Amino acid sequence: MFRSKELKDFGERSGKISRWWLESDLRRSWRSFSYKFFKRPIFEIKLLYGWYVNVFRNDYDFDGHCLYAIVEYKLRRVEKALQNGFAIQEDMDMKALRLAVKLARRLKEDRYDDIFLDRHERKWGELETWLTPIPNTNSSQWHSRRSKAINAEQKEQERAEFIACMRAADAMVRREQKWFYGILNKYLRNWWD
Numbered sequence: 097m098f099r100s101k102e103l104k105d106f107g108e109r110s111g112k113i114s115r116w117w118l119e120s121d122l123r124r125s126w127r128s129f130s131y132k133f134f135k136r137p138i139f140e141i142k143l144l145y146g147w148y149v150n151v152f153r154n155d156y157d158f159d160g161h162c163l164y165a166i167v168e169y170k171l172r173r174v175e176k177a178l179q180n181g182f183a184i185q186e187d188m189d190m191k192a193l194r195l196a197v198k199l200a201r202r203l204k205e206d207r208y209d210d211i212f213l214d215r216h217e218r219k220w221g222e223l224e225t226w227l228t229p230i231p232n233t234n235s236s237q238w239h240s241r242r243s244k245a246i247n248a249e250q251k252e253q254e255r256a257e258f259i260a261c262m263r264a265a266d267a268m269v270r271r272e273q274k275w276f277y278g279i280l281n282k283y284l285r286n287w288w289d
Contacts, residue, residue, distance in 0.1 A: 102184045161206065168200035174287050181289030192283040199276040208268050212261035220244045220254045 117123050150169045155162045175193050178185050217223070221243030227236040245254040 161204075164200050164204035168197060168204055171197045171200060178287060178289055183289050185289075186286070189283055189286045192279050193287055196276060196279045196283070199272055199279070203269070203272060203276060206269075208265040209262070211268075212265050216258060216261050220257070 147169070151165050154165065171193060175190070175197060178190065178193070223240055223242060225238065225240045227238055229236050241251070242254050245251045
């Protein structure tokens with residue numbers, strides 16, 4: 097049954113005093129005063145602290161990759177608001193929101209290379225690197241090798257497999273980015289209360 101954005105039932109308050117209080121000008125004045133001087137400033141401080149702890153502590157302007165942390169945090173807040181909100185949400189919309197949060201977290205953590213490199217290191221050994229100075233210059237040349245790649249043929253195969261690992265990791269990132277942006281594109285306008 098389609099019930100999207102139908103209001104949840106919270107019950108009604110009964111009693112003459114509670115009805116009088118809900119309809120009185122005194123209540124409106126008190127709510128306005130307490131909101132302006134107590135609730136709103138406390139809410140804003142909590143909000144700023146939450147953003148600092150979850151996002152801005154590890155935010156860098158030189159890295160556009162940090163946008164995923166912002167989007168993940170905001171989507172988690174939206175999910176909580178929709179679960180505790182006044183409207184009934186469609187299951188499909190909420191599943192899409194949870195998937196978007198999961199994808200944003202994975203894209204933020206960016207551990208796609210690790211999946212493929214761990215397998216590559218088990219097969220070929222750990223990467224050893226060193227620098228050798230170039231004579232008559234202030235430069236150095238970077239060298240690397242794997243302990244299990246001994247002859248030239250094995251080194252060539254190891255290099256080809258390493259490139260294949262990096263391409264597979266890049267393809268996985270691109271696939272999950274496309275999936276994430278597709279979810280946002282399709283469901284973003286449904287995530288409101």
